[in-house]
Amino acid sequence: xxxxxxxxxxxxxxxxxxxxxxxxxxxxxxxxxxxxxxxxxxxxxxxxxxxxxxxxxxxxxxxxxxxxxxxxxxxxxxxxxxxxxxxxxxxxxxxxxxxxxxxxxxxxxxxxxxxxxxxxxxxxxxxxxxxxxxxxxxxxxxxxxxxxxxxxxxxxxxxxxxxxxxxxxxxxxxxxxxxxxxxxxxxxxxxxxxxxxxxxxxxxxxxxxxxxxxxxxxxx
Amino acid sequence: xxxxxxxxxxxxxxxxxxxxxxxxxxxxxxxxxxxxxxxxxxxxxxxxxxxxxxxxxxxxxxxxxxxxxxxxxxxxxxxxxxxxxxxxxxxxxxxxxxxxxxxxxxxxxxxxxxxxxxxxxxxxxxxxxx
Numbered sequence: 001x002x003x004x005x006x007x008x009x010x011x012x013x014x015x016x017x018x019x020x021x022x023x024x025x026x027x028x029x030x031x032x033x034x035x036x037x038x039x040x041x042x043x044x045x046x047x048x049x050x051x052x053x054x055x056x057x058x059x060x061x062x063x064x065x066x067x068x069x070x071x072x073x074x075x076x077x078x079x080x081x082x083x084x085x086x087x088x089x090x091x092x093x094x095x096x097x098x099x100x101x102x103x104x105x106x107x108x109x110x111x112x113x114x115x116x117x118x119x120x121x122x123x124x125x126x127x128x129x130x131x132x133x134x135x136x137x138x139x140x141x142x143x144x145x146x147x148x149x150x151x152x153x154x155x156x157x158x159x160x161x162x163x164x165x166x167x168x169x170x171x172x173x174x175x176x177x178x179x180x181x182x183x184x185x186x187x188x189x190x191x192x193x194x195x196x197x198x199x200x201x202x203x204x205x206x207x208x209x210x211x212x213x214x215x216x217x218x219x220x
Numbered sequence: 221x222x223x224x225x226x227x228x229x230x231x232x233x234x235x236x237x238x239x240x241x242x243x244x245x246x247x248x249x250x251x252x253x254x255x256x257x258x259x260x261x262x263x264x265x266x267x268x269x270x271x272x273x274x275x276x277x278x279x280x281x282x283x284x285x286x287x288x289x290x291x292x293x294x295x296x297x298x299x300x301x302x303x304x305x306x307x308x309x310x311x312x313x314x315x316x317x318x319x320x321x322x323x324x325x326x327x328x329x330x331x332x333x334x335x336x337x338x339x340x341x342x343x344x345x346x347x348x349x350x
Contacts, residue, residue: 009312040266044308047269052312 001030001118002091003125004037004111009048015108016085018055023083024110025076025098026063027090034125037089037111039063045089045110057084067094073101080105133204133211139192141183146200148176154197156180223277225340227254228263230294233284236326246333249340251277259283261294268305268319277343278318280336285325295323316346 016022024046032038046061062079065072067090080086080102088095091113099107115127130147136154137144146152150168156177160167164178184190204211229235235256241248253276257263260283271279281302283295302321309317320339324332 009308013312040264043266044269047266047273048308048312048314050273051309051314051317053315054313 001033001116002093002113003034003115003117003127004031004091004113005034006036006041006045006089006111007109009052012045012087012108012110013049013052013054016049016054016056016087019057020084021058021082022049022056022060022085022087023076023079024049024059024061024087024089025067026061027065027067027088027094028063029066029068031090031094031111032063033119037091042089045087063089067091068097070097070101073097077101130205132200132202134201136197139195139197140180141187141189141192143176143180143183145176145180148174148179150176153177154200223343224251224253224275225278225280225336225343226271226276227252227280227282227336228260228267229254229256229282230260230284230290231256231258232290233288233326234260234282234324237324237328237332238282240326240329241333242329244329244333246329248333248336251340252336259289259291259294260298261289261291263298263301265301265305265308268302269308272309272314272317272319277316277346278320278339280339281319281321282332283321283323285323288325295321318343318346 024042026032026037026039026042028038035041042061042063046059049056049059060079060083062076064075067073067088083105086098086102086105086107087110088098088107089110091111092109095107095109116129116131117125117127120126127147129144132146145154145156149156150166150173151158157175161175161178162170164175166173166175181193184192229238238254260281263281268279281298283298284290286295289295299321302319305319309319318339322332322335
């Protein structure tokens with residue numbers, strides 16, 4: 001899922017112009033799971049904005065299934081028409097989609113989008129995928145070195161790995177290459193480590209501009 | 221009448237303390253309302269914020285004494301949620317509203333009464349300054 005966190009309320013208040021009708025819109029998918037922008041967070045944000053001394057004409061809140069999907073965005077067309085500003089509590093994708101669907105309204109972000117990751121326990125999320133466009137998880141026993149190795153090494157570990165921990169944060173961060181080694185060992189696949197991996201083809205990553213996926217087979 | 225203050229209390233130690241307070245003849249002013257939960261661990265930010273927004277001057281979350289929660293650590297989880305709401309109110313510049321966590325033992329009727337009265341007096345003073 002996409003992991004995000006709320007911007008400080010002062011930053012949100014500073015973005016909002018006075019005497020305007022604000023519609024706070026949550027997203028019931030990724031940001032609900034990471035407790036940043038779901039229905040509950042919309043209720044808390046709405047209450048905070050209503051009680052804050054900043055004079056806002058009106059604050060209403062609503063949450064939709066997914067802000068990254070137009071069919072759900074159109075469900076709130078009526079509410080959007082009645083407001084002056086939309087405060088989106090979705091990830092950056094949701095904010096941009098809302099801007100596309102309501103071009104006449106300023107759409108402001110209430111969250112900072114952080115990474116694609118997993119929930120590791122109560123209140124703990126871990127980045128697991130960079131979206132690099134060139135997956136090597138078959139070679140590394142399902143552990144991504146590009147994301148989880150602090151140096152993004154494809155041929156690790158480096159000299160900073162000690163007792164299974166990474167030198168960047170020895171208390172909290174596992175050495176990804178130690179995890180890869182241990183997993184390959186348990187799978188009896190240590191021979192995979194003997195091959196030298198070539199540098200990554202970053203042309204498939206973000207650096208070539210926004211990536212697109214077009215599938216002719218599912219076009220209508 | 222002064223703005224209301226909501227006491228969200230657990231059904232264990234805090235409920236017994238409120239009962240003890242009443243048995244000992246310590247009455248709370250009428251602006252206090254109570255709301256019972258099985259454990260304060262189920263308090264959430266929405267409950268706190270919406271009560272404040274809907275007119276309560278303050279919300280007091282009343283839980284068992286630390287290390288004496290019947291549900292292990294529900295009172296400590298409540299304390300963290302209260303702290304988060306306090307921070308949010310402060311950063312948003314909200315004035316005249318408060319949220320507090322109190323831990324109490326069942327036999328602390330008088331002490332609890334005094335603490336709650338202090339909250340109502342502080343809220344009243346804030347209201348007058350508004």
